[in-house]
Amino acid sequence: MLRVAVVGGGPSGSCAAEVLAKAGIQTWLFERKLDNAKPCGGAIPLCMVDEFDLPESIIDRKVRNMRMISPSNREVDITLDKVYSPDDKSEYIGMCRREVMDAFMRDRAASLGTNLINGLVTKIDTGSNRQGPYTITYSDYSTGKSTGEAKSLEVDLIIGADGANSRVATAMDAGDYNVAIAFQERIKLPNEEMAYYEDLAEMYVGTDVSPDFYGWVFPKYDHVAVGTGTMQKNQTLIKSLQKGVRERAKKRLVHGEVIKVEAHPIPEHPRPRRVVGRMALVGDAAGYVTKSSGEGIYFAAKSGRMCAEQIVESSRSGELIPSEADLKKYLKKWDRKYGATYIVLSILQAIFYSNDTAREAFVAMCDDMDVQRLTFDSYLYKKVVAMNPWQQIKLTLLTVDALARGIFRNQTSYKPVPSAVRSDEEVNAMLAIKTITGGIKVDNNKDASKQNLASEQGERDPAVSKKS
Numbered sequence: 152m153l154r155v156a157v158v159g160g161g162p163s164g165s166c167a168a169e170v171l172a173k174a175g176i177q178t179w180l181f182e183r184k185l186d187n188a189k190p191c192g193g194a195i196p197l198c199m200v201d202e203f204d205l206p207e208s209i210i211d212r213k214v215r216n217m218r219m220i221s222p223s224n225r226e227v228d229i230t231l232d233k234v235y236s237p238d239d240k241s242e243y244i245g246m247c248r249r250e251v252m253d254a255f256m257r258d259r260a261a262s263l264g265t266n267l268i269n270g271l272v273t274k275i276d277t278g279s280n281r282q283g284p285y286t287i288t289y290s291d292y293s294t295g296k297s298t299g300e301a302k303s304l305e306v307d308l309i310i311g312a313d314g315a316n317s318r319v320a321t322a323m324d325a326g327d328y329n330v331a332i333a334f335q336e337r338i339k340l341p342n343e344e345m346a347y348y349e350d351l352a353e354m355y356v357g358t359d360v361s362p363d364f365y366g367w368v369f370p371k372y373d374h375v376a377v378g379t380g381t382m383q384k385n386q387t388l389i390k391s392l393q394k395g396v397r398e399r400a401k402k403r404l405v406h407g408e409v410i411k412v413e414a415h416p417i418p419e420h421p422r423p424r425r426v427v428g429r430m431a432l433v434g435d436a437a438g439y440v441t442k443s444s445g446e447g448i449y450f451a452a453k454s455g456r457m458c459a460e461q462i463v464e465s466s467r468s469g470e471l472i473p474s475e476a477d478l479k480k481y482l483k484k485w486d487r488k489y490g491a492t493y494i495v496l497s498i499l500q501a502i503f504y505s506n507d508t509a510r511e512a513f514v515a516m517c518d519d520m521d522v523q524r525l526t527f528d529s530y531l532y533k534k535v536v537a538m539n540p541w542q543q544i545k546l547t548l549l550t551v552d553a554l555a556r557g558i559f560r561n562q563t564s565y566k567p568v569p570s571a572v573r574s575d576e577e578v579n580a581m582l583a584i585k586t587i588t589g590g591i592k593v594d595n596n597k598d599a600s601k602q603n604l605a606s607e608q609g610e611r612d613p614a615v616s617k618k619s
């Protein structure tokens with residue numbers, strides 16, 4: 152009878168374990184911390200709720216309004232009432248706290264027959280030529296001891312669902328990937344400010360908040376998650392970029408109190424090898440986060456499920472041990488289904504997050520109803536949306552316009568957006584008393600926007616480039 156270990160109890164691991172356990176395969180799910188709060192914005196597309204049978208109780212907020220804010224503070228609203236129908240409120244972006252969502256999915260996998268182990272996997276012996284059987288050494292915390300009890304388990308197959316710092320990936324010599332660094336503060340707000348974020352999320356773009364990504368304010372049940380991300384080469388700037396988001400949103404976050412500070416790597420592309428022997432990677436361990444949006448929760452859950460379904464099929468529900476070639480069928484199916492999505496979003500990021508003028512044009516483009524519908528159809532439902540010829544021409548013209556203008560101008564300074572619920576006088580008086588309490592401390596010598604502007608100019612102007 153096939154024995155499978157799933158390492159990592161996030162969305163990818165739990166969804167894999169659930170499928171295996173349902174098929175009657177002996178499954179162990181290892182999670183080092185059962186109350187783990189994965190640093191994450193927690194935004195999920197609507198289709199995930201149905202597809203993964205998620206209860207409403209794990210969704211803090213149903214966001215129907217997305218506000219895009221450009222470097223010059225132009226605000227463009229994407230309102231689902233307009234994109235779809237004002238009478239039908241069934242469409243939304245789900246905002247979750249990961250500690251709640253992950254616990255639900257993990258417990259469900261356990262209730263279906265998975266052996267859930269509260270343990271940190273510390274070593275994997277991969278057998279000859281990495282073909283197994285595999286011996287997993289782990290510290291078992293189920294006894295409640297802080298040091299854990301050293302134990303081991305032999306299995307025939309391993310699914311690596313252990314995130315961006317995957318130990319399974321190291322054991323199977325999966326090769327490295329580039330990562331982005333994401334930073335987030337969870338901030339409690341006064342009632343008026345929190346009410347403004349009731350069903351609204353904000354995305355800020357600009358050199359001050361990120362040279363290659365976006366900053367966000369996402370609502371949770373009693374606080375907002377405020378964060379940003381950037382490629383690894385800019386990681387020393389991450390705190391000053393976070394300061395940039397805080398600065399731009401400060402009138403909307405006035406008198407906020409930081410209750411949690413979190414940071415984590417985000418993979419930028421798949422690893423060179425995702426299946427070796429009878430070890431397969433899924434979710435962040437494999438590198439399945441999309442560019443542009445930084446979305447990874449749905450893709451983690453889906454890849455865990457697809458990998459496990461392949462194992463069930465190839466093993467005839469656990470009667471046989473699947474081969475490496477069998478496991479690679481999951482990769483083929485995955486790449487066929489999502490390969491194009493990753494490429495398109497990567498191109499969009501390279502074009503529209505590259506400098507402030509392109510970002511300005513990107514926000515302007517989001518005012519177009521066709522662009523809004525395309526974006527939301529493909530995000531919420533994860534389907535490839537066909538454009539009619541007129542939409543194609545319009546999108547091409549808008550893109551060319553954005554690119555052309557991006558070559559010529561750049562933003563030189565950034566201002567806070569106005570408060571959405573108070574007069575400027577009132578909010579300035581509040582800011583004079585205090586801004587945001589707690590959270591990051593930033594080295595003032597590291598002014599992200601100036602450094603980033605210099606590097607952007609350097610990339611375009613060889614004379615500046617030589618000097619720096």
Ligand SMILES: Cc1cc2nc3c(=O)[nH]c(=O)nc-3n(C[C@H](O)[C@H](O)[C@H](O)COP(=O)(O)OP(=O)(O)OC[C@H]3O[C@@H](n4cnc5c(N)ncnc54)[C@H](O)[C@@H]3O)c2cc1C
Binds near residue numbers: 159378449
């Ligand atoms: C700041 C930030 C914001 C983000 N915002 C969003 C967003 O809004 N929407 C979105 O879709 N995506 C977002 N993402 C991406 C998303 O968080 C990931 O893509 C997703 O969590 C991947 O799920 P996973 O199950 O593959 O891995 P993870 O969620 O990382 O889960 C891995 C699990 O493995 C456990 N583990 C690790 N090592 C071991 C070990 N040796 N032994 C036992 N257990 C182990 C960990 O404790 C963890 O629970 C964000 C990421 C970051 C960093």
